[in-house]
Amino acid sequence: MSPVTDMPEPPWRTPRKEVSRRSLSREAIVEAAMGVLRKEGIDGVSMRRVATELSTGAASLYAHVANKEELVELLFDEVAGEIPLPEPDPARWREQVTQLWLDSRETMLRYRDIARFCLGGIPLGPNSMRLAERTMALLRLGRVPDQAVAWSVDVVGLYVAASAVEGSIDARRREQGEDLDTYYQQSLRQYFSALPPDRFPVFVSLIPMMTTGTDAERFRFGLELLVGGLAALAGEPPTGPSPAGP
Amino acid sequence: MSPVTDMPEPPWRTPRKEVSRRSLSREAIVEAAMGVLRKEGIDGVSMRRVATELSTGAASLYAHVANKEELVELLFDEVAGEIPLPEPDPARWREQVTQLWLDSRETMLRYRDIARFCLGGIPLGPNSMRLAERTMALLRLGRVPDQAVAWSVDVVGLYVAASAVEGSIDARRREQGEDLDTYYQQSLRQYFSALPPDRFPVFVSLIPMMTTGTDAERFRFGLELLVGGLAALAGEPPTGPSPAGP
DNA sequence: CCAAAGGACGAACGGTGTTCGTTGACGAAC
């Protein structure tokens, strides 16, 4: 069409080599998708969008990836690979497992709302399995009963993922404009304040404490509830005044 | 087009009354959407699908509902209204709050994957607020510290919703064919068994316990971890051998 | 009785995941 593209190939260039046609690969697709995920979140990762990133069409991806679900699985496992794993130390198992779960949430959060995948199917990729193995090893080192170990990895995984999803929503709001975040918080507080105190006495009286603390602090509160329960199952004495004391 | 529809109205019928045009309403839309939700899950609830159920077009819904998000909010609150609320009894607060959260999960599960909404924005409808109020009242009755009460409703809500989402996936598989469910379980067990035991020693050794128990049992395990933690914060003595003992 | 108001609705816009049929380049066999 345009004169530029209508120009014949100059003779000193081999006419049809370019960048070697067979350039697409599973790794390239995952890498491109990770870039989109990082920039725009999981909703930005569409087959067309990823294909565009590789300057091709969506149909081309299906030669390397079964469908979008499989692509997301690959993405999640890539993220799971970035979670730092501790070297198990029996004396510090409780601290280590807590830190591991904190790191899990934080790593997921670095990739926006990728955690939504966890809640739609158990992660089974190699990195996810490594994570599960290490988690179970830590709990067993802490003398947590076997049945509790087996269930905890699922139960706590659910909680971590759910918290990461909630955190990603707040993070999105925060980055889309600092004002929008405070506006939202204010309108929420306003809605709460407008509740009829006779029908919601407890709720209204606790409004100040509901908007207290960051997502990360609330997450840690729940996490320590869970880990504390596991420690109790392991026969450890309860910690002193315990978390979230006033 | 067809001869049938081309027929003129018979004279003994008032020509343009039919069923009284103004028939759409917010309630009718929510009711229709609830029907679709019950039958096909939240993914089945599209504006077009709900409109078709009311034998109209999608555009007609927007006069009564701002957008799909608002419709889903209304749906969730409808579901929240079906959760049975206990009459608070100080002596049995722990049992009551446990039962309340068990009922929450079960009620959500009756409406497929509606719980996915919880993880995309805090429910603020009247029934959701009633639920939150009652939950906080129970915890306070149990002498749980105020800050813990305020955070628990969020933290445990996250866990309940996440577990309901996971449960809905299993439920879908179960109803789409009993065979498919057992096939999935078997192939999962097979995948686990094929893991190299030298790299996944703990995981492999615990495979039998990982596939043990129903979703509801696993949920209860985590729930009792959380409630136990809250009871400890309230200064109550720990329960005997505690949940999930072998 | 007429005019303003607003619900109903068909059509369209720009997106989505996925499939189909064709093209064209490569490696192997002859």
Add this chain to the structure above:
DNA sequence: GTTCGTCAACGAACACCGTTCGTCCTTTGG
């Protein structure tokens, strides 16, 4: 060296999705 089969690349299309626009037509207020 030529032919042939295989398979990645790809454009087009299908069936959806949420939402908006403009128009019709009924209902209501004056």
